[in-house]
Amino acid sequence: MSLEGKRILISRTDSIGDVLLTLPICSWLKEKHLKSSILFLGNTYTSPIVDLYSFVDSFVNWDDFSSLSKKEKLKKWKELDIDIIIHVFPNKKIAQLAKKAKTKIRIGTSHRLYHFWTCNKRVSFTRKKSDLHESQLNHELLRPLGLKEIPSLNAIIKTTKFFSIPKVSLPNGLSTLTDLTVLHPKSKGSALEWPIDSYFELAGVLAKQGRIIVFTGTKSEGEMFKKEIPKHKNIIDATGLLSLSQLVLLISKAKNFVACSTGPLHIAGYLGINTIGIYSSKRPIHPGRWGAIGSSVNNLVGDVDSSMKREDSVGLEGVSVKKVLEKIV
Incomplete structure (x- = not known):
């Protein structure tokens, strides 16, 4: 035809x-x-x-x-x-x-x-x-x-x-950042989520190594955890500050991106940065079906009981902070 x-x-x-x-x-x-x-x-x-x-x-x-x-x-x-x-x-x-x-x-x-x-x-x-x-x-x-x-x-x-990078500007304080790691803890309920305390622990370890950490998410997502974000000069809360185009730009500047199975993880995959996805082994939401596509994607899988609901995170506790750190570049 x-x-x-x-x-x-x-x-x-x-x-x-x-x-x-x-x-x-x-x-x-x-x-x-x-x-x-x-x-x-x-x-x-x-x-x-x-x-x-x-x-x-x-x-x-x-x-x-x-x-x-x-x-x-x-x-x-x-x-x-x-x-x-x-x-x-x-x-x-x-x-x-x-x-x-x-x-x-x-x-x-x-x-x-x-x-x-x-x-x-x-x-x-x-x-x-x-x-x-x-x-x-x-x-x-x-x-x-x-x-x-x-x-x-x-x-x-x-x-x-x-896939190209948008021609937009980042807010003051984010535009000059380099060699950063972006952590995106939430998924709007679309996926099983890694425990928020694990993100905080990861951020703390990386910050002590001298790395810059940026938490991202919508305003409503940020309100769920921003008060608990560890206080450190290298940890930045950017939740609720970015448009979608600005988020794409920020991710493009990152060295690492960590999230569960959510849209921004797929953006990171497309941009070719080191993308660390935290997934359930449960079908059909496992990475074999829904993993991000890209040249530098790493998927870590936690065992999840078949009775788990999407909003539960306990099944992903098997993915340790140590395992994620091993994939950080």
Whole structure:
């Protein structure tokens, strides 16, 4: 199938990590079909991330559709002049809109009932029990467009080089830092988290070695632990101070980044810095499925009981501070 000159929309309206593990399919499409136009449908929060990937020609903000009437949504969609939509993250409203707008090729998983009347190309594959990485599984949806073989993880890692550093400035006190280690303790409840006391212990050891430590997170996340951060001249609390673009810039200046399975960990992986991810061994949230992709990623795994909930951290206590220190460069 020739895709030259076609306008292809990748639909992924969820979180940062999910988006970053989807961007490699844009690379495959663009490298195979240079003259195609790749559009990415996401939300306001993830737009700064998508804008940094060179193989995306245009970002479409799903949030811009939210306040529109049905008639206005249809008109706005038709103005995009989409030839092909790939529903990487299934969304019933988006699927119905693409069908109503008569988008020519509509690709989605066969594991969503509503795709049987909204998609005309359905791919049958399962994510839950697969041994493939999430970034590889996303490529399954390219089979109707000519993909014959799922790329290796090493091949996918090479596509992270097309991610750039934003042209923004950091707040005073952070702009001149070098050789720093960034610790990002929270995950907005999306993952099992390493105990906060372990982050504090790690920070204390590194600070005594003369290293600069920066804690990051949203304002609400910071309020959960900032009063407990060890007091030391080399430990800086940057929670609530940074926009997403500024966070990307700060991470790019770091020598090490430590976090659980969360969006900023995937940013660090893309940027090629020493990325230390702390994961559960539990399927399907283990690093074999959700590990960050990048040239310098180290995953440490703790044993987690099958009854553990995502907000529990006790299962990751098996990852000692000593183990993390062994991965610090």
